[in-house]
Amino acid sequence: MQLSAITINQTPLDWENNLNRIKSAIAECPSSDFILFPEMSLTAYGCEDVFLSPHLRERSQELLLELLPHSKNQIIAIGLPLEVKSKLYNAVAIIANEKIIGFYCKKHLANDGLHYEKRWFEPWPDRHVEKIHIAGQMVPVGDCVFQVNNFRFAFEICQDAWEETRFDSHLSELQLDLILNPSASHFALGKQNLRRQLIIDGAKNFDCHYLYANLNGNEAGRVIYDGAVFYSDPNKLIYESERLHLDDFRTHKFNIAVSAKEKYTSSPCIVHFSHDFQEVKSDQVSNFPASKQLEAHEEFLLAETLGLYDYMRKSWSKGFILSLSGGVDSATCATLVYHMCERLIVELSLEQTKAKLFYIPGTDSVKNAQDLCKLLLSCVYQASANSGPVTETAAEELAKSIGAEYHFFNIEPVLEIYRGLSQNALGRELAWESDDLAMQNIQARGRAPGVWMMANLKGALLLTTSNRSEAAVGYATMDGDTCGGLSPLAGIGKVFLREYLREIEINELCGLSKLPALSYVNAQEPTAELRPPGEEQKDEEDLMPYEVLDQIQKLAIRDRLSPKEIFCELRKNYTDKDCLAYLQRFFTLWSRNQWKRERYAPAFHLDDESLDPKTWCRFPILSGGFKLELQEIEKEYL
Structure with a gap:
């Protein structure tokens, strides 16, 4: 038989496009007996409190019915919210031969960290199955196990597989041939190792084949999914996919020979149906290359560039505006936008990139990554009387090396106006000895209006550059260097960023260009450059x-x-x-x-x-x- 696992990049409430991506993915799998989509792939996982809306539940059911004609001679598993007796469940629908065969409902809800599933969903009770009326038929729903001919398969939806008690379930007793795991498992540095072991342990302990598919992309703004696919038999992990891709979806196909086990245990949870399995000519371990193990800097690069790309296009922004100070944080943001441009052209092709960014004027003239970066990234160095030539040179050289648009703003006249207004109001002169913090902050805040105006004029997204270390201690000026619509580095620490920039200065990560111009940035000690030059202000002395x-x-x-x-x-x-x-x-x-x-x-x-x-x-x-x-x-x- 042929199994297909789909990784897909969906968007909450984007009904038509979500459905079209699903249909396109199915169309790429004409020979597949099983097609597995990720958790909540019909609606997107990140609908938040819209899950509480009856409209969303009704719409998702309408979309499911639209998919039925696309399930001829195939068994398709697709995630969606499902209402049963006025309660909402995180479910996966099994459709085959243009009919709904049944629904499996998630039994263990993720309710920590990023996840609030218990706010919206109910956990389904163990070993319990009911029937509901849908599309003119009575359909089983709940803790269902499915048997097609003599082939038996079941589900674990994401968190189900993370529970310590997972092997105590009745799945261990039912001679399963296959477990399908549709997931919406958020990206985190180093998390892939944990996931991999879950799949290996699941296949081994349930003594069956195991297929896992995760969502991909920046679905709704903050959370990134990595598009991981795993396929394992009871003895070993057979395939692990590349992650964090830029495609709308990827179809991973596996031609396998499975001898169905003798079924000597029955259960009222088993749903029987028939299907004519298609013959496949040879074993094939996925049509995509297997992944190499990614180091932390590689994961960071791929996740950030995917996150930026999705945020830009899903918000219909026409690129990015960046106040480029010549320091580590703003330099990291600039390099991430450039590497995003490189990835788009390498992974999607130049023509497909132009098609994706059709709404941005000037895409037709783009010929390479530097052209694209010039179109999408405008950098502004904003100098005050306390700025020095070292940071100015670093900013200009970096912008030049990646092809970004570069501007120089002298904000000192603006600052003089604000200082004069305050001095007139207070009736005294401002001095560094008595007014240090306010004198520093006005410089950071004086940089905000100009770049905000640039963002408005260009219809672009203003990036704010503060990192997590600064956020922890408030070492950033509110409405100054924190102004912007997206803060791509607020989830990572300064030590990591300094190490990352040193590496991409001299090494190619993920096949993307190294950037020697970062030497101008990496040679410096971090400084806010808000006090007079003679004081040689350093971040680590302040903190x-x-x-x-x-x-x-x-x-x-x-x-x-x-x-x-x-x-x-x-x-x-x-x-x-x-x-x-x-x-x-x-x-x-x-x-x-x-x-x-x-x-x-x-x-x-x-x-x-x-x-x-x-x-x-x-x-x-x-x-x-x-x-x-x-x-x-x-x-x-x-």
Whole structure:
């Protein structure tokens, strides 16, 4: 028989295009007996509270019925929300030979981190099956196992496979030949290793073949899916796909020979139907190449470029505007846009890229990645009296090397106006000795109006460049360097970004160009360049070493350790005095700046250390700021 696993890039509420992508994917699999689509692929997974709308449930059922004529001589599994007795379930429909055969409903709901499934769905009870009336027929729904002729298959939907009790289910007793896993498993750095082991363990413990298909792309703004496909038999993993592709969908086909097991156990959960399996001529392990194991920097590059591409086209933005300071963060944003352009032309072809970006004027004249980058990325270096030639040169050389449009704005006259207004209002001169923070912040805020205006005039998306390390301690000026519609780096730390830029300066990652012009950026120590040049302002002098900051943030927020527990970890490498100073600085700034994190532009979710208060890490805006805990450390150790 032939199995096909589809990875697909869908968009919430984009009904017509979602359906057309599904139909196109089915059309590419005329010889497939089984076609597996990912979880919620009919509606998209990220519909949020629209799942609570009766309209969405009705529309998804209408679309399912539209697919029935496309299931001739095929068994198609496709995810959708399903209402049963006024309750909503995360389901997968099995359609075959132009009929609905039944529905499997998810039994274990993801309800941590990014996921709020219990807000919208009910978990289906174990070993329970009912019937509902749909399309003029009574159809089984629930914890269904399906038997076609003598071939028996079942489902695990995403979280079902992550449960520690998964092998205690009745699936272990039913002589299964195949398990299908439609997933909406979000991307995170390093997560693929966990997924791979789940598939291997599932095939081994259920003693059957196992096929897994994940969603792909930046579906709804923050969450990226990696389009992973796995196929395993009970003895070994046979295939693992490339991930994070730029296609609308990919069809992975497997020609396999399976001898159905003797079925000596029955169950009321088994749904029987018949199907004429098509003959296939030879074994074939997917029509796409298998994946190599990706390093963290490669995963980051692929996820970010996919996320940027999808965000741009799904928001109908005509490119990006970037305030390019010559530092690590804005340089990373610029290189990601350039590598996105390279990927589009390499992976989709020049002509297909032009077709995808048809709504952007000037695409017809694009001939290469640099042309595309010039069309899509406008960089602005915004100089004040405190800016220096090092950062200006770094910004200009980098923009030139990637082909981006480059502009120089002198914002000092604007700042003079604001300083004059404030001095007149206060009746005194402003001075660095007494007004340091306000004098710094006005420079960052003075850079916002010009780039916002550029974004408005071009119909482009303004990128804000703050990273997670800065977000943790509020080392960013609200309505200054935080202004923008998308914050692509707010989900990753400064240490990672510095290492990443050093690597892509000298190495080609994922077959994409290295960028030697980054040497101008990498040679610098991070600086905000907001104080007078003679002070030689450095980020790490204002804060602490970024390695320490990122370590404290990880221990405090991800691992939920107390200040004292973190102190005991830090003192393995630093003096007690320094440890306390670092902790006082971190927890004071962390607690003081939650309001800033609440206002950050949407950011991509990249790992399990996210600080996004809307999807991952909640903290009170007003708090005691760990004062007692810090006092106890000082009293005990110093």
